[in-house]
Amino acid sequence: DAKTTQPPSMDCAEGRAANLPCNHSTISGNEYVYWYRQIHSQGPQYIIHGLKNNETNEMASLIITEDRKSSTLILPHATLRDTAVYYCIVSEAGNNRKLIWGLGTSLAVNP
């Protein structure tokens, strides 16, 4: 079973920030938080991952709470092409075999 809990769906207006929450209250000390997304009928796309510090790259920012029990993925200026299912996964770094995928959050970016 997935170790994360995400809302099943969210809406966001185009151009606004999309904040996608994820709860992972049972995360262990050596587990990272990974975010992937899957646009309809395509393969999953890696977005970002982090351990305990906040991370930012060209796609998104990842905010992890101090107790590491939850995190938020931020898409700063959502576009229509960001409409996808977003998956939050906790896993040991490099343990791609153990990526346990839940049902994710279906994000709809509206014009």
Next chain:
Amino acid sequence: NAGVMQNPRHLVRRRGQEARLRCSPMKGHSHVYWYRQLPEEGLKFMVYLQKENIIDESGMPKERFSAEFPKEGPSILRIQQVVRGDSAAYFCASSRTGGTGMNTEAFFGQGTRLTVV
């Protein structure tokens, strides 16, 4: 830099036939992972391979399914005597390393959609 390449994108097989799915990892990647996704579900891990070796096949059914990643050429996921329940999207991912830290994130192909009729 080409991404992970999977072919075919769509495959139709009759019950009892064999399905062969191919995956070419990204350049410089020697770790390959196969996942299966049923409609309206998340991905399920099947098998992890490193060149010529199966590292972890704990997610793969014991019968009819096999995988290989030869020294030369793509990784192959083979399903013998397919049944309707094998209909799914099969995704391959690759990573540069399998350890910890940098370069461990997995990059996915576009998948092969297998339909068994």
